[in-house]
Amino acid sequence: MTIFITGTAGFIGYHVAARLLALGHSVVGFDGMTSYYDVSLKRARLARLAAADGFTFTEGMLEDRPALKAALDAAQSDVVIHLAAQAGVRYAFEAPEAYLQSNVVGTFNLLELLKTKPPRHLLFASTSSIYGGNADGPSRETDRTDFQMSLYAATKKSGEAMCHSYAHLFGIPTTALRFFTVYGPWGRPDMALFTFVRKMLAGEPIDIYGEGRMRRDFTYIDDLIDATVGLIDVLPDARARGPSDSLSPVAPYRAVNLAGGKPVELMTYVEAIEAALGQRAIKNFLPMQPGDVVDTHASPELLHDLVGAVPKVDVHDGVARFVAWYREHYQGS
Incomplete structure:
Protein backbone atom coordinates (compact mmCIF):
# COMPACT_ATOMS: atom_id res chain seq x y z
CA MET A 1 0.00 0.00 0.00
CA THR A 2 1.20 3.55 -0.74
CA ILE A 3 0.61 6.10 1.99
CA PHE A 4 1.01 9.86 1.61
CA ILE A 5 2.03 11.51 4.88
CA THR A 6 2.30 15.24 5.49
CA GLY A 7 4.65 16.21 8.29
CA THR A 8 7.19 13.39 7.89
CA ALA A 9 10.00 15.58 9.23
CA GLY A 10 8.04 16.12 12.43
CA PHE A 11 7.96 14.09 15.63
CA ILE A 12 4.80 12.07 15.07
CA GLY A 13 5.09 12.02 11.27
CA TYR A 14 8.57 10.52 11.48
CA HIS A 15 7.41 7.72 13.76
CA VAL A 16 4.30 6.94 11.69
CA ALA A 17 6.37 6.79 8.52
CA ALA A 18 9.05 4.60 10.15
CA ARG A 19 6.46 2.11 11.38
CA LEU A 20 4.70 1.89 8.02
CA LEU A 21 7.99 1.42 6.19
CA ALA A 22 8.91 -1.36 8.63
CA LEU A 23 5.60 -3.03 7.78
CA GLY A 24 6.51 -3.02 4.10
CA HIS A 25 4.40 -0.11 2.86
CA SER A 26 5.57 2.64 0.53
CA VAL A 27 5.58 6.09 2.13
CA VAL A 28 5.53 9.38 0.27
CA GLY A 29 6.44 12.23 2.61
CA PHE A 30 5.69 15.92 2.30
CA ASP A 31 6.86 18.59 4.74
CA GLY A 32 8.30 22.07 5.06
CA MET A 33 11.50 22.83 6.96
CA THR A 34 10.15 25.72 9.01
CA SER A 35 12.34 27.32 11.68
CA TYR A 36 9.85 26.86 14.54
CA TYR A 37 12.42 24.56 16.10
CA ASP A 38 15.83 23.10 15.25
CA VAL A 39 15.82 22.16 11.57
CA SER A 40 18.78 19.82 12.09
CA LEU A 41 16.55 17.55 14.18
CA LYS A 42 14.04 17.43 11.34
CA ARG A 43 16.83 16.62 8.88
CA ALA A 44 18.09 13.85 11.14
CA ARG A 45 14.63 12.25 11.22
CA LEU A 46 14.38 12.43 7.44
CA ALA A 47 17.83 10.92 7.02
CA ARG A 48 16.75 7.88 9.01
CA LEU A 49 13.63 7.50 6.87
CA ALA A 50 15.62 7.92 3.65
CA ALA A 51 17.76 4.95 4.62
CA ALA A 52 14.71 2.66 4.38
CA ASP A 53 13.38 1.14 1.19
CA GLY A 54 10.13 2.59 -0.05
CA PHE A 55 10.47 6.19 1.19
CA THR A 56 10.34 9.25 -1.03
CA PHE A 57 10.09 12.86 0.10
CA THR A 58 9.11 16.25 -1.24
CA GLU A 59 10.04 19.40 0.64
CA GLY A 60 7.22 21.92 0.41
CA MET A 61 4.65 23.92 2.31
CA LEU A 62 0.98 23.04 2.57
CA GLU A 63 0.19 26.62 1.63
CA ASP A 64 1.83 26.02 -1.79
CA ARG A 65 -1.04 24.23 -3.50
CA PRO A 66 0.77 23.57 -6.82
CA ALA A 67 3.65 21.89 -4.99
CA LEU A 68 1.26 19.87 -2.85
CA LYS A 69 -0.72 18.86 -5.95
CA ALA A 70 2.39 17.71 -7.78
CA ALA A 71 3.43 15.55 -4.83
CA LEU A 72 -0.04 14.04 -4.44
CA ASP A 73 -0.40 13.35 -8.16
CA ALA A 74 2.96 11.61 -8.26
CA ALA A 75 2.22 9.54 -5.16
CA GLN A 76 -1.01 7.90 -6.37
CA SER A 77 -1.55 6.98 -2.72
CA ASP A 78 -4.18 4.71 -1.21
CA VAL A 79 -4.25 6.45 2.18
CA VAL A 80 -3.44 10.01 3.26
CA ILE A 81 -2.29 10.83 6.81
CA HIS A 82 -2.31 14.58 7.41
CA LEU A 83 0.01 15.36 10.31
CA ALA A 84 1.74 18.57 9.18
CA ALA A 85 0.70 21.59 11.22
CA GLN A 86 1.96 24.56 13.14
CA ALA A 87 2.09 23.09 16.64
CA GLY A 88 2.35 24.59 20.11
CA VAL A 89 -0.04 26.67 22.15
CA ARG A 90 2.18 29.60 23.17
CA TYR A 91 3.92 30.27 19.85
CA ALA A 92 0.60 31.62 18.58
CA PHE A 93 1.21 34.78 20.61
CA GLU A 94 4.29 35.42 18.46
CA ALA A 95 3.17 34.18 15.05
CA PRO A 96 -0.61 33.70 14.82
CA GLU A 97 -0.55 33.88 11.04
CA ALA A 98 1.55 30.71 10.90
CA TYR A 99 -1.32 28.77 12.50
CA LEU A 100 -3.90 30.12 10.08
CA GLN A 101 -1.73 29.49 7.03
CA SER A 102 -0.57 25.98 7.92
CA ASN A 103 -3.48 24.56 9.88
CA VAL A 104 -6.41 26.19 8.10
CA VAL A 105 -5.24 27.17 4.60
CA GLY A 106 -2.95 24.15 4.35
CA THR A 107 -5.69 21.72 5.38
CA PHE A 108 -8.11 23.41 2.98
CA ASN A 109 -5.60 23.00 0.13
CA LEU A 110 -5.22 19.30 0.88
CA LEU A 111 -8.98 18.73 1.00
CA GLU A 112 -9.50 20.60 -2.26
CA LEU A 113 -6.94 18.38 -3.95
CA LEU A 114 -8.43 15.18 -2.52
CA LYS A 115 -12.04 15.89 -3.42
CA THR A 116 -11.73 14.88 -7.08
CA LYS A 117 -10.00 11.60 -6.25
CA PRO A 118 -10.67 10.65 -2.62
CA PRO A 119 -8.25 8.26 -0.93
CA ARG A 120 -9.50 5.08 0.66
CA HIS A 121 -9.01 6.79 4.03
CA LEU A 122 -7.89 10.23 5.22
CA LEU A 123 -6.55 10.45 8.77
CA PHE A 124 -6.29 13.98 10.17
CA ALA A 125 -4.21 14.94 13.21
CA SER A 126 -6.32 16.83 15.72
CA THR A 127 -5.68 17.46 19.40
CA SER A 128 -6.97 17.05 22.94
CA SER A 129 -6.89 20.86 23.13
CA ILE A 130 -10.08 20.84 21.08
CA TYR A 131 -12.02 20.01 24.27
CA GLY A 132 -10.85 23.33 25.72
CA GLY A 133 -12.85 24.61 28.64
CA ASN A 134 -15.08 21.57 29.09
CA ALA A 135 -15.38 21.19 32.85
CA ASP A 136 -15.94 17.49 33.34
CA GLY A 137 -13.75 14.54 32.34
CA PRO A 138 -13.04 12.17 30.88
CA SER A 139 -13.40 13.77 27.46
CA ARG A 140 -15.49 11.69 25.07
CA GLU A 141 -15.58 12.08 21.31
CA THR A 142 -19.30 12.81 21.52
CA ASP A 143 -18.74 15.79 23.87
CA ARG A 144 -19.16 19.37 22.66
CA THR A 145 -16.02 21.00 21.34
CA ASP A 146 -17.03 24.65 21.41
CA PHE A 147 -14.79 26.21 24.05
CA GLN A 148 -11.26 26.30 22.64
CA MET A 149 -8.79 28.21 24.81
CA SER A 150 -5.96 28.74 22.30
CA LEU A 151 -5.60 29.72 18.67
CA TYR A 152 -3.87 26.39 18.02
CA ALA A 153 -6.94 24.52 19.31
CA ALA A 154 -9.24 26.79 17.31
CA THR A 155 -7.39 26.03 14.07
CA LYS A 156 -7.63 22.31 14.78
CA LYS A 157 -11.36 22.68 15.43
CA SER A 158 -11.55 24.41 12.04
CA GLY A 159 -9.67 21.51 10.50
CA GLU A 160 -12.10 18.98 11.94
CA ALA A 161 -15.06 21.01 10.68
CA MET A 162 -13.60 21.29 7.19
CA CYS A 163 -12.77 17.59 7.09
CA HIS A 164 -16.33 16.73 8.09
CA SER A 165 -17.83 18.97 5.42
CA TYR A 166 -15.60 17.49 2.70
CA ALA A 167 -16.39 13.98 3.92
CA HIS A 168 -20.08 14.82 3.51
CA LEU A 169 -19.83 16.66 0.20
CA PHE A 170 -17.26 14.55 -1.61
CA GLY A 171 -17.34 11.18 0.14
CA ILE A 172 -13.82 11.35 1.62
CA PRO A 173 -13.71 8.72 4.41
CA THR A 174 -12.07 10.63 7.27
CA THR A 175 -10.95 9.94 10.82
CA ALA A 176 -9.85 12.79 13.07
CA LEU A 177 -7.18 11.63 15.52
CA ARG A 178 -7.29 13.58 18.79
CA PHE A 179 -3.79 13.29 20.22
CA PHE A 180 -3.24 13.67 23.96
CA THR A 181 0.21 15.00 25.08
CA VAL A 182 2.42 12.75 23.01
CA TYR A 183 6.01 12.27 24.15
CA GLY A 184 9.00 10.05 23.44
CA PRO A 185 12.28 9.79 21.50
CA TRP A 186 12.77 12.24 18.62
CA GLY A 187 10.23 14.57 20.25
CA ARG A 188 9.88 18.31 19.73
CA PRO A 189 12.39 20.52 21.61
CA ASP A 190 9.63 22.96 22.63
CA MET A 191 7.74 20.31 24.63
CA ASP A 217 -3.14 12.20 29.77
CA PHE A 218 0.40 11.48 28.57
CA THR A 219 0.64 9.18 25.54
CA TYR A 220 3.90 7.45 24.69
CA ILE A 221 4.80 7.66 21.02
CA ASP A 222 4.88 3.88 20.37
CA ASP A 223 1.37 3.52 21.77
CA LEU A 224 0.17 6.41 19.61
CA ILE A 225 1.68 4.82 16.50
CA ASP A 226 0.06 1.47 17.32
CA ALA A 227 -3.30 3.21 17.46
CA THR A 228 -2.77 5.33 14.36
CA VAL A 229 -1.64 2.42 12.20
CA GLY A 230 -4.42 0.25 13.58
CA LEU A 231 -7.02 2.83 12.55
CA ILE A 232 -5.90 2.93 8.91
CA ASP A 233 -8.11 -0.04 8.06
CA VAL A 234 -11.00 1.03 10.33
CA LEU A 235 -13.08 3.02 7.90
CA PRO A 236 -15.83 5.35 9.12
CA ASP A 237 -18.62 3.45 7.40
CA ALA A 238 -22.36 3.47 8.03
CA ARG A 239 -22.22 1.16 11.04
CA ALA A 240 -21.59 2.59 14.50
CA ARG A 241 -19.26 0.59 16.77
CA GLY A 242 -21.28 0.95 19.93
CA PRO A 243 -22.82 3.79 21.97
CA SER A 244 -19.50 5.63 22.32
CA ASP A 245 -18.99 5.95 18.56
CA SER A 246 -18.65 9.47 17.17
CA LEU A 247 -19.56 8.37 13.65
CA SER A 248 -21.27 11.24 11.84
CA PRO A 249 -24.93 10.76 10.90
CA VAL A 250 -24.36 12.55 7.58
CA ALA A 251 -20.79 11.73 6.49
CA PRO A 252 -18.14 8.98 6.48
CA TYR A 253 -16.39 10.69 9.37
CA ARG A 254 -15.50 10.04 13.01
CA ALA A 255 -13.20 11.47 15.68
CA VAL A 256 -11.15 9.22 17.97
CA ASN A 257 -9.23 9.98 21.16
CA LEU A 258 -5.71 8.54 21.13
CA ALA A 259 -4.84 8.20 24.80
CA GLY A 260 -4.91 5.72 27.64
CA GLY A 261 -7.37 7.51 29.87
CA ALA A 298 -9.47 11.04 27.59
CA SER A 299 -12.05 8.35 27.46
CA PRO A 300 -10.31 5.54 25.51
CA GLU A 301 -13.52 3.53 25.11
CA LEU A 302 -14.02 4.22 21.40
CA LEU A 303 -10.37 3.55 20.57
CA HIS A 304 -10.63 0.20 22.32
CA ASP A 305 -13.84 -0.60 20.45
CA LEU A 306 -12.15 0.18 17.13
CA VAL A 307 -8.69 -1.38 17.46
CA GLY A 308 -9.01 -3.62 20.52
CA ALA A 309 -6.32 -1.91 22.59
CA VAL A 310 -5.43 1.38 24.26
CA PRO A 311 -2.09 3.04 25.14
CA LYS A 312 -0.37 1.28 28.03
Whole structure:
Protein backbone atom coordinates (compact mmCIF):
# COMPACT_ATOMS: atom_id res chain seq x y z
CA MET A 1 0.00 0.00 0.00
CA THR A 2 1.20 3.55 -0.74
CA ILE A 3 0.61 6.10 1.99
CA PHE A 4 1.01 9.86 1.61
CA ILE A 5 2.03 11.51 4.88
CA THR A 6 2.30 15.24 5.49
CA GLY A 7 4.65 16.21 8.29
CA THR A 8 7.19 13.39 7.89
CA ALA A 9 10.00 15.58 9.23
CA GLY A 10 8.04 16.12 12.43
CA PHE A 11 7.96 14.09 15.63
CA ILE A 12 4.80 12.07 15.07
CA GLY A 13 5.09 12.02 11.27
CA TYR A 14 8.57 10.52 11.48
CA HIS A 15 7.41 7.72 13.76
CA VAL A 16 4.30 6.94 11.69
CA ALA A 17 6.37 6.79 8.52
CA ALA A 18 9.05 4.60 10.15
CA ARG A 19 6.46 2.11 11.38
CA LEU A 20 4.70 1.89 8.02
CA LEU A 21 7.99 1.42 6.19
CA ALA A 22 8.91 -1.36 8.63
CA LEU A 23 5.60 -3.03 7.78
CA GLY A 24 6.51 -3.02 4.10
CA HIS A 25 4.40 -0.11 2.86
CA SER A 26 5.57 2.64 0.53
CA VAL A 27 5.58 6.09 2.13
CA VAL A 28 5.53 9.38 0.27
CA GLY A 29 6.44 12.23 2.61
CA PHE A 30 5.69 15.92 2.30
CA ASP A 31 6.86 18.59 4.74
CA GLY A 32 8.30 22.07 5.06
CA MET A 33 11.50 22.83 6.96
CA THR A 34 10.15 25.72 9.01
CA SER A 35 12.34 27.32 11.68
CA TYR A 36 9.85 26.86 14.54
CA TYR A 37 12.42 24.56 16.10
CA ASP A 38 15.83 23.10 15.25
CA VAL A 39 15.82 22.16 11.57
CA SER A 40 18.78 19.82 12.09
CA LEU A 41 16.55 17.55 14.18
CA LYS A 42 14.04 17.43 11.34
CA ARG A 43 16.83 16.62 8.88
CA ALA A 44 18.09 13.85 11.14
CA ARG A 45 14.63 12.25 11.22
CA LEU A 46 14.38 12.43 7.44
CA ALA A 47 17.83 10.92 7.02
CA ARG A 48 16.75 7.88 9.01
CA LEU A 49 13.63 7.50 6.87
CA ALA A 50 15.62 7.92 3.65
CA ALA A 51 17.76 4.95 4.62
CA ALA A 52 14.71 2.66 4.38
CA ASP A 53 13.38 1.14 1.19
CA GLY A 54 10.13 2.59 -0.05
CA PHE A 55 10.47 6.19 1.19
CA THR A 56 10.34 9.25 -1.03
CA PHE A 57 10.09 12.86 0.10
CA THR A 58 9.11 16.25 -1.24
CA GLU A 59 10.04 19.40 0.64
CA GLY A 60 7.22 21.92 0.41
CA MET A 61 4.65 23.92 2.31
CA LEU A 62 0.98 23.04 2.57
CA GLU A 63 0.19 26.62 1.63
CA ASP A 64 1.83 26.02 -1.79
CA ARG A 65 -1.04 24.23 -3.50
CA PRO A 66 0.77 23.57 -6.82
CA ALA A 67 3.65 21.89 -4.99
CA LEU A 68 1.26 19.87 -2.85
CA LYS A 69 -0.72 18.86 -5.95
CA ALA A 70 2.39 17.71 -7.78
CA ALA A 71 3.43 15.55 -4.83
CA LEU A 72 -0.04 14.04 -4.44
CA ASP A 73 -0.40 13.35 -8.16
CA ALA A 74 2.96 11.61 -8.26
CA ALA A 75 2.22 9.54 -5.16
CA GLN A 76 -1.01 7.90 -6.37
CA SER A 77 -1.55 6.98 -2.72
CA ASP A 78 -4.18 4.71 -1.21
CA VAL A 79 -4.25 6.45 2.18
CA VAL A 80 -3.44 10.01 3.26
CA ILE A 81 -2.29 10.83 6.81
CA HIS A 82 -2.31 14.58 7.41
CA LEU A 83 0.01 15.36 10.31
CA ALA A 84 1.74 18.57 9.18
CA ALA A 85 0.70 21.59 11.22
CA GLN A 86 1.96 24.56 13.14
CA ALA A 87 2.09 23.09 16.64
CA GLY A 88 2.35 24.59 20.11
CA VAL A 89 -0.04 26.67 22.15
CA ARG A 90 2.18 29.60 23.17
CA TYR A 91 3.92 30.27 19.85
CA ALA A 92 0.60 31.62 18.58
CA PHE A 93 1.21 34.78 20.61
CA GLU A 94 4.29 35.42 18.46
CA ALA A 95 3.17 34.18 15.05
CA PRO A 96 -0.61 33.70 14.82
CA GLU A 97 -0.55 33.88 11.04
CA ALA A 98 1.55 30.71 10.90
CA TYR A 99 -1.32 28.77 12.50
CA LEU A 100 -3.90 30.12 10.08
CA GLN A 101 -1.73 29.49 7.03
CA SER A 102 -0.57 25.98 7.92
CA ASN A 103 -3.48 24.56 9.88
CA VAL A 104 -6.41 26.19 8.10
CA VAL A 105 -5.24 27.17 4.60
CA GLY A 106 -2.95 24.15 4.35
CA THR A 107 -5.69 21.72 5.38
CA PHE A 108 -8.11 23.41 2.98
CA ASN A 109 -5.60 23.00 0.13
CA LEU A 110 -5.22 19.30 0.88
CA LEU A 111 -8.98 18.73 1.00
CA GLU A 112 -9.50 20.60 -2.26
CA LEU A 113 -6.94 18.38 -3.95
CA LEU A 114 -8.43 15.18 -2.52
CA LYS A 115 -12.04 15.89 -3.42
CA THR A 116 -11.73 14.88 -7.08
CA LYS A 117 -10.00 11.60 -6.25
CA PRO A 118 -10.67 10.65 -2.62
CA PRO A 119 -8.25 8.26 -0.93
CA ARG A 120 -9.50 5.08 0.66
CA HIS A 121 -9.01 6.79 4.03
CA LEU A 122 -7.89 10.23 5.22
CA LEU A 123 -6.55 10.45 8.77
CA PHE A 124 -6.29 13.98 10.17
CA ALA A 125 -4.21 14.94 13.21
CA SER A 126 -6.32 16.83 15.72
CA THR A 127 -5.68 17.46 19.40
CA SER A 128 -6.97 17.05 22.94
CA SER A 129 -6.89 20.86 23.13
CA ILE A 130 -10.08 20.84 21.08
CA TYR A 131 -12.02 20.01 24.27
CA GLY A 132 -10.85 23.33 25.72
CA GLY A 133 -12.85 24.61 28.64
CA ASN A 134 -15.08 21.57 29.09
CA ALA A 135 -15.38 21.19 32.85
CA ASP A 136 -15.94 17.49 33.34
CA GLY A 137 -13.75 14.54 32.34
CA PRO A 138 -13.04 12.17 30.88
CA SER A 139 -13.40 13.77 27.46
CA ARG A 140 -15.49 11.69 25.07
CA GLU A 141 -15.58 12.08 21.31
CA THR A 142 -19.30 12.81 21.52
CA ASP A 143 -18.74 15.79 23.87
CA ARG A 144 -19.16 19.37 22.66
CA THR A 145 -16.02 21.00 21.34
CA ASP A 146 -17.03 24.65 21.41
CA PHE A 147 -14.79 26.21 24.05
CA GLN A 148 -11.26 26.30 22.64
CA MET A 149 -8.79 28.21 24.81
CA SER A 150 -5.96 28.74 22.30
CA LEU A 151 -5.60 29.72 18.67
CA TYR A 152 -3.87 26.39 18.02
CA ALA A 153 -6.94 24.52 19.31
CA ALA A 154 -9.24 26.79 17.31
CA THR A 155 -7.39 26.03 14.07
CA LYS A 156 -7.63 22.31 14.78
CA LYS A 157 -11.36 22.68 15.43
CA SER A 158 -11.55 24.41 12.04
CA GLY A 159 -9.67 21.51 10.50
CA GLU A 160 -12.10 18.98 11.94
CA ALA A 161 -15.06 21.01 10.68
CA MET A 162 -13.60 21.29 7.19
CA CYS A 163 -12.77 17.59 7.09
CA HIS A 164 -16.33 16.73 8.09
CA SER A 165 -17.83 18.97 5.42
CA TYR A 166 -15.60 17.49 2.70
CA ALA A 167 -16.39 13.98 3.92
CA HIS A 168 -20.08 14.82 3.51
CA LEU A 169 -19.83 16.66 0.20
CA PHE A 170 -17.26 14.55 -1.61
CA GLY A 171 -17.34 11.18 0.14
CA ILE A 172 -13.82 11.35 1.62
CA PRO A 173 -13.71 8.72 4.41
CA THR A 174 -12.07 10.63 7.27
CA THR A 175 -10.95 9.94 10.82
CA ALA A 176 -9.85 12.79 13.07
CA LEU A 177 -7.18 11.63 15.52
CA ARG A 178 -7.29 13.58 18.79
CA PHE A 179 -3.79 13.29 20.22
CA PHE A 180 -3.24 13.67 23.96
CA THR A 181 0.21 15.00 25.08
CA VAL A 182 2.42 12.75 23.01
CA TYR A 183 6.01 12.27 24.15
CA GLY A 184 9.00 10.05 23.44
CA PRO A 185 12.28 9.79 21.50
CA TRP A 186 12.77 12.24 18.62
CA GLY A 187 10.23 14.57 20.25
CA ARG A 188 9.88 18.31 19.73
CA PRO A 189 12.39 20.52 21.61
CA ASP A 190 9.63 22.96 22.63
CA MET A 191 7.74 20.31 24.63
CA ALA A 192 8.07 20.05 28.40
CA LEU A 193 9.93 16.74 28.55
CA PHE A 194 12.62 17.87 26.12
CA THR A 195 13.00 21.23 27.86
CA PHE A 196 13.10 19.74 31.36
CA VAL A 197 15.76 17.17 30.46
CA ARG A 198 17.95 19.71 28.66
CA LYS A 199 17.78 22.22 31.51
CA MET A 200 18.26 19.68 34.27
CA LEU A 201 21.37 18.27 32.61
CA ALA A 202 22.71 21.84 32.34
CA GLY A 203 21.98 22.49 36.02
CA GLU A 204 19.36 25.10 35.18
CA PRO A 205 15.97 25.55 36.92
CA ILE A 206 12.85 24.30 35.17
CA ASP A 207 9.66 26.35 34.98
CA ILE A 208 6.64 24.45 36.27
CA TYR A 209 3.42 26.20 35.34
CA GLY A 210 0.10 25.94 37.13
CA GLU A 211 2.08 25.53 40.38
CA GLY A 212 2.53 21.88 39.38
CA ARG A 213 -1.15 21.06 39.79
CA MET A 214 -1.92 20.37 36.14
CA ARG A 215 -2.69 16.86 34.93
CA ARG A 216 -2.09 15.42 31.48
CA ASP A 217 -3.14 12.20 29.77
CA PHE A 218 0.40 11.48 28.57
CA THR A 219 0.64 9.18 25.54
CA TYR A 220 3.90 7.45 24.69
CA ILE A 221 4.80 7.66 21.02
CA ASP A 222 4.88 3.88 20.37
CA ASP A 223 1.37 3.52 21.77
CA LEU A 224 0.17 6.41 19.61
CA ILE A 225 1.68 4.82 16.50
CA ASP A 226 0.06 1.47 17.32
CA ALA A 227 -3.30 3.21 17.46
CA THR A 228 -2.77 5.33 14.36
CA VAL A 229 -1.64 2.42 12.20
CA GLY A 230 -4.42 0.25 13.58
CA LEU A 231 -7.02 2.83 12.55
CA ILE A 232 -5.90 2.93 8.91
CA ASP A 233 -8.11 -0.04 8.06
CA VAL A 234 -11.00 1.03 10.33
CA LEU A 235 -13.08 3.02 7.90
CA PRO A 236 -15.83 5.35 9.12
CA ASP A 237 -18.62 3.45 7.40
CA ALA A 238 -22.36 3.47 8.03
CA ARG A 239 -22.22 1.16 11.04
CA ALA A 240 -21.59 2.59 14.50
CA ARG A 241 -19.26 0.59 16.77
CA GLY A 242 -21.28 0.95 19.93
CA PRO A 243 -22.82 3.79 21.97
CA SER A 244 -19.50 5.63 22.32
CA ASP A 245 -18.99 5.95 18.56
CA SER A 246 -18.65 9.47 17.17
CA LEU A 247 -19.56 8.37 13.65
CA SER A 248 -21.27 11.24 11.84
CA PRO A 249 -24.93 10.76 10.90
CA VAL A 250 -24.36 12.55 7.58
CA ALA A 251 -20.79 11.73 6.49
CA PRO A 252 -18.14 8.98 6.48
CA TYR A 253 -16.39 10.69 9.37
CA ARG A 254 -15.50 10.04 13.01
CA ALA A 255 -13.20 11.47 15.68
CA VAL A 256 -11.15 9.22 17.97
CA ASN A 257 -9.23 9.98 21.16
CA LEU A 258 -5.71 8.54 21.13
CA ALA A 259 -4.84 8.20 24.80
CA GLY A 260 -4.91 5.72 27.64
CA GLY A 261 -7.37 7.51 29.87
CA LYS A 262 -4.96 7.67 32.84
CA PRO A 263 -4.00 11.30 33.51
CA VAL A 264 -0.88 11.97 35.54
CA GLU A 265 -0.06 15.01 37.68
CA LEU A 266 2.71 17.19 36.30
CA MET A 267 4.79 16.69 39.45
CA THR A 268 4.65 12.91 38.95
CA TYR A 269 5.99 13.49 35.44
CA VAL A 270 8.82 15.60 36.86
CA GLU A 271 9.59 12.87 39.40
CA ALA A 272 9.85 10.36 36.54
CA ILE A 273 12.39 12.63 34.83
CA GLU A 274 14.36 12.98 38.05
CA ALA A 275 14.43 9.20 38.45
CA ALA A 276 15.57 8.65 34.85
CA LEU A 277 18.32 11.27 35.12
CA GLY A 278 19.35 10.37 38.64
CA GLN A 279 19.21 13.97 39.83
CA ARG A 280 16.78 16.42 41.39
CA ALA A 281 15.32 19.30 39.45
CA ILE A 282 15.61 22.93 40.53
CA LYS A 283 11.95 23.88 40.36
CA ASN A 284 10.55 27.32 39.59
CA PHE A 285 6.80 27.24 40.22
CA LEU A 286 4.74 29.67 38.13
CA PRO A 287 1.04 30.41 37.49
CA MET A 288 -0.89 28.94 34.59
CA GLN A 289 -0.05 30.30 31.17
CA PRO A 290 -2.72 31.73 28.85
CA GLY A 291 -4.22 29.06 26.60
CA ASP A 292 -3.33 26.13 28.86
CA VAL A 293 -5.96 23.85 30.35
CA VAL A 294 -5.72 22.46 33.87
CA ASP A 295 -6.56 18.87 33.06
CA THR A 296 -6.70 16.56 30.04
CA HIS A 297 -8.34 13.19 30.50
CA ALA A 298 -9.47 11.04 27.59
CA SER A 299 -12.05 8.35 27.46
CA PRO A 300 -10.31 5.54 25.51
CA GLU A 301 -13.52 3.53 25.11
CA LEU A 302 -14.02 4.22 21.40
CA LEU A 303 -10.37 3.55 20.57
CA HIS A 304 -10.63 0.20 22.32
CA ASP A 305 -13.84 -0.60 20.45
CA LEU A 306 -12.15 0.18 17.13
CA VAL A 307 -8.69 -1.38 17.46
CA GLY A 308 -9.01 -3.62 20.52
CA ALA A 309 -6.32 -1.91 22.59
CA VAL A 310 -5.43 1.38 24.26
CA PRO A 311 -2.09 3.04 25.14
CA LYS A 312 -0.37 1.28 28.03
CA VAL A 313 3.21 2.56 28.52
CA ASP A 314 3.38 4.39 31.86
CA VAL A 315 5.26 7.67 32.26
CA HIS A 316 8.19 6.23 34.24
CA ASP A 317 8.96 3.74 31.48
CA GLY A 318 8.28 6.21 28.66
CA VAL A 319 10.35 8.99 30.22
CA ALA A 320 13.25 6.60 30.81
CA ARG A 321 13.18 5.64 27.12
CA PHE A 322 13.25 9.31 26.13
CA VAL A 323 16.19 10.06 28.42
CA ALA A 324 18.13 7.12 26.98
CA TRP A 325 17.51 8.46 23.45
CA TYR A 326 18.43 12.01 24.47
CA ARG A 327 21.73 10.92 25.97
CA GLU A 328 22.61 8.91 22.87
CA HIS A 329 21.55 11.58 20.37
CA TYR A 330 22.96 14.66 22.09
CA GLN A 331 25.67 13.33 24.36
CA GLY A 332 26.80 10.21 22.49
CA SER A 333 26.39 8.06 25.60
